[in-house]
Amino acid sequence: MTALDITDASTFPSRRTEAWKYSDLRRVLKEAPQPSPSGVLNGPGAFDALNGDAIVFVNGVAVGVDAFVASGEQTLRLRFISDATSPEQAGTGHATAVQIAARAGAKLLLLETHEGRGGAYVAHNRLTIDVAPGAEVTRIVLVEEPADAISVTEAQVKVAAGGLYRQTIVATGAKLQRLETHVAHGAEGADVRLDGLYALTGARHTDLTSVVDHLAANGQTSQLTKGVVRDTARGVFQGKIVVERGADGTDARMGHHALILGERAEIDAKPELIIYADDVQCAHGNTVGNLDESALFYMQQRGIPLDEARALLTQAFLIEVVDRIEHEQAREVVRSWLTERL
Amino acid sequence: MLKINNLHVSVGEKPILKGLTLDVPAGEVHAIMGPNGAGKSTLGYALSGRPGYEATEGAVDWNGESLLDLDPAARAAKGVFLSFQYPIEIPGVPALTFVRTALNAQRRARGEDEVSAPAFLKLVKAASAALKMDFDMLKRPLNVGFSGGEKKRMEILQMALLEPSLLILDETDSGLDIDALRIVSEGVNALRSPDRSMLVITHYQRLLDYIKPDRVHVLAAGRIVASGGPELALKLEAEGYDQYLPAAA
Numbered sequence: 001m002t003a004l005d006i007t008d009a010s011t012f013p014s015r016r017t018e019a020w021k022y023s024d025l026r027r028v029l030k031e032a033p034q035p036s037p038s039g040v041l042n043g044p045g046a047f048d049a050l051n052g053d054a055i056v057f058v059n060g061v062a063v064g065v066d067a068f069v070a071s072g073e074q075t076l077r078l079r080f081i082s083d084a085t086s087p088e089q090a091g092t093g094h095a096t097a098v099q100i101a102a103r104a105g106a107k108l109l110l111l112e113t114h115e116g117r118g119g120a121y122v123a124h125n126r127l128t129i130d131v132a133p134g135a136e137v138t139r140i141v142l143v144e145e146p147a148d149a150i151s152v153t154e155a156q157v158k159v160a161a162g163g164l165y166r167q168t169i170v171a172t173g174a175k176l177q178r179l180e181t182h183v184a185h186g187a188e189g190a191d192v193r194l195d196g197l198y199a200l201t202g203a204r205h206t207d208l209t210s211v212v213d214h215l216a217a218n219g220q221t222s223q224l225t226k227g228v229v230r231d232t233a234r235g236v237f238q239g240k241i242v243v244e245r246g247a248d249g250t251d252a253r254m255g256h257h258a259l260i261l262g263e264r265a266e267i268d269a270k271p272e273l274i275i276y277a278d279d280v281q282c283a284h285g286n287t288v289g290n291l292d293e294s295a296l297f298y299m300q301q302r303g304i305p306l307d308e309a310r311a312l313l314t315q316a317f318l319i320e321v322v323d324r325i326e327h328e329q330a331r332e333v334v335r336s337w338l339t340e341r342l
Numbered sequence: 343m344l345k346i347n348n349l350h351v352s353v354g355e356k357p358i359l360k361g362l363t364l365d366v367p368a369g370e371v372h373a374i375m376g377p378n379g380a381g382k383s384t385l386g387y388a389l390s391g392r393p394g395y396e397a398t399e400g401a402v403d404w405n406g407e408s409l410l411d412l413d414p415a416a417r418a419a420k421g422v423f424l425s426f427q428y429p430i431e432i433p434g435v436p437a438l439t440f441v442r443t444a445l446n447a448q449r450r451a452r453g454e455d456e457v458s459a460p461a462f463l464k465l466v467k468a469a470s471a472a473l474k475m476d477f478d479m480l481k482r483p484l485n486v487g488f489s490g491g492e493k494k495r496m497e498i499l500q501m502a503l504l505e506p507s508l509l510i511l512d513e514t515d516s517g518l519d520i521d522a523l524r525i526v527s528e529g530v531n532a533l534r535s536p537d538r539s540m541l542v543i544t545h546y547q548r549l550l551d552y553i554k555p556d557r558v559h560v561l562a563a564g565r566i567v568a569s570g571g572p573e574l575a576l577k578l579e580a581e582g583y584d585q586y587l588p589a590a591a
Contacts, residue, residue: 297414298429300391301417304415
């Protein structure tokens, strides 16, 4: 497949492309959008309190640098700001490309926010993340966009020997919103956690797609994605784990669990394990359901009104993903960010 | 005072309670005994308003107010507390958070001020110590991974904190060993008071050795078929329920 280029409509995938079956970009975007005029950087980012360095894009233009190499222990805030508040900005598109690397032994906390303002826009972000031997990268992504925005974010992650990569994406949907992560266990003993969370209302759509490729032995992958959809929202989870020949000793686990809280809401889940090696441990689980009626009654019986009981159970369901974030301060930011949006 | 008059309750299309009449004056403990399938648990659910347990006829008055039109949370705020035979596990919600949310929701519904976090913590520490509960357990998700005895103690702790005026204990003794039964019973007995009514639903007489009832009622085939003093429970234990079963009537 040709790489997506928002200036060229012939590269827009439709549902005929298997990997885009549930997120038909061509249906919502018939032609290439006009390039976005410049936007304004205003307002704080969700992770400002954690300080560190920052890379900021406004409508595709880097305010400062657009690449970062971490050595030692560092925090990088990566802000993708889409400003479509004026009529001239509405319906326009912008793209970014960012390169991030963590040197051997470095420990990088990458705090990424997608901050959309105004109305319709098209955003395309590409990240490459290199995790050197023994390095550790934790990427946390909070995505908040207007209901009629379209965005595609693609991350290519390479993890070297003994490297550690942790990712948590929290998405609230848009007209079409896709966050795609490709991770390659390039050398022995890489350790990857790839988590996701979506909470969707209205007609919003989120697609969390990942491909993890175990190319070397003794790699570990642990994936947990949870979601809740209301109204006519649509959540898409596509998780593929490939264990190549020779990647013995691989331990890969994938879970996707979702709640459908609207009769017309929809979940499309496609977990895939493709295993060419012999000595591996792989498992996946996928459940889609509703809130437990007996739990709801129990809570009401103790005096908690039905709406509050539903909210509490929903939050409790989702928060498991947030609890897996090791960095305490970042975890608490994500927790309150999510709680405010449920 | 609880007044149940000619209560009919169906689950799905199936009538379970068929004209149940019962008065429980304030301050009294009444036991409801009966064979399996008599409608004992249905009575507890109908009084607390569980969806799917539909009152088709009759009335339930609690302190002069009709309960049947209220949703479960509103009934709880009026003081109705059902202790579950099998308390539900709530993953992801710490026990402390759960109880505080419930207490404050009830207080809001009654137009009272919410309890502050420090004041609540003080209340819980005292109540859990009285029940010999490990305080750290309350930081764990409610009932998740708790033993049968721990779950029942958690129910008693909630009673002690929510201070209901109508307590319905549904088979509280099930799944308890003798030590746990004693601790749980002591917890219930500590809550006996002149302005609190209790309905103790049980299949076996054993529990009534620990929680002494003022009155004992036999529930069979959806109605109260006999009432008496505590001696009735002993008679049932000796003779069984056969004489009250529909086939024998």
